[in-house]
Amino acid sequence: MRRTLALLAVAGASMIALAFLIPLGLIVKEIAHGRAMAEAERQASALVPVLAITVDPARLTHALVSTGAGDRIAVHLPDGGSVGTVRAPGESVATASRLSRAVTGRTETGYLLLRPVVLDGGRTVVIEIFVPAQDLTRGVTKSWAVLTGVAVVLVAGSVLVADRLGMRVVRSTQRLGRAAGALGAGDLSVRIEPEGPPELVSAGEAFNTMADRVVQLLAAEREMAADLSHRLRTPLTALRLSLDNLGPEAEQSRQALARLESEVDQIIAAARQPSRAPKSVSCDAAHVLRERLAFWSALAEDQRRPCELVGASDPVPVPVAATELSAVVDALLGNVFRHTPEGTAFTVTLHQGSGTVGLLIADAGPGIPDPETALRRGASGSGSTGLGLDIARQLAESSGGTLRIDSSSLGGASVQLWFRTDQRERTPRGTRRLVGKGWPRRGAAR
DSSP, X not given: OHHHHHHHHHHHHHHHHHHHHHHHHHHHHHHHHHHHHHHHHXXXXXXXXXXXXXXXXXXXXXXXXXXXXXXXXEEEOTTSOEEEOOOSOHHHHHHHHHHTSOEEEEOSSEEEEEXXXXXXXXXXXXXXXXXXXXXXXXXXXXXXXXXXXXXXXXXXXXXXXXXXXXXXXXXXXXXXXXXXXXXXXXOTTOOXXXXXXXXXXXXXXXXXXXXXXXHHXXXXXXXXXXXXXXXXHHHHHHHHHHHHXXXXXXXXXXXXXXXXXXXXXXXXXXXXXXXXXXXXXXXXXXXXXHHHHHHHHHXXXXXXXXXEEESOSSOOEESSOHHHHHHHHHHHHHHHHHHSOXXXXXXXXXXXXXXXXXXXXXXXXXXXXXXXXXXXXXXXXXXXXXXXXXXXXXXXXXXXXXXXXXXXXXSSEEEEEEEXXXXXXXXXXXXXXXXXXXOOXXXXXX
């Protein structure tokens, strides 16, 4: 911006300087020309009194010397003779004598001024003054140099003033941009001191108001989330008491309930903590899958569902938290159990590529007829909340990856969750991207 303002100042000041410089330069040239011709008129006028007294060539010679014009002055006498250095042709002298007024003519080296003087008896004497070309432009170059210097100083001064003003605007804009970036990164305490032009002051005040409002809204959301989560404790406690009366047969249900209570406690704790900038996290995706498949395999055995875990024998790091990955795996496997008939087989495959890790959950169920609608947050055609796939998509996009829904080799649906493991810039949670754009389909080269 400073460079743009400086260029604008140069352009504006240059146009203004040229608008004055060109006319002034022409005026200076005209003044120098007029000054030289006026000096020639003065020298000619100095001889008029002498000519009124005498036209004797000897006396006129001394009079010419006294004018200080040197060899640039001559007198053409009535009898055809002349005194001094003659340059004018006879025709020009005769014309000036006949017109009885001053005549100027241009030669190769300057100008000639022919001034007739009428004496008594009708006689006419013509005074010839030669004005060299250098006299006509004397001082013009110096004056033009001075004018040019003044113009340069004015342009430089305007650029300096514009740069100082631009620096003020740029500094205020940069401060506002850094504050907005810090707020977007999670620093809710950032505020700025509004300064600069009135528009930027208004923008700074609006930013501070917005930041205060964001803090208030987030605090209200955290309290509401904590309160809603806390309300789940009562039915969970009643459910635990009921399971305790069922004996050892309900051990698996009690484990699931304990995990649900732990998740609720984490939600309450996280909701009451102030928002912070996201930290770099990672976990072993293979370990998480083995743990979650061990949990779901008991239910799969009860429902006679063949299941298989592929590619999870070695550690596979992914840039997401273990708790979030566990929740997403549970949500996706829960969809398989909820939306496919009992006895439907499913597979979970972990694929590690160059800079990517893929988590593929495929089933032999009826599939998903409208993947675009299924990926829309809150949209569900089977009575669920419609949040599971959107939560999975957000987790993948937090690492720079994406989520795809495709047909599986088993005949049903295939949910492909891709994570980036390289150092590319990651997308913040909640930012949507085109689903599957630029990512390989299952079985395609990566």
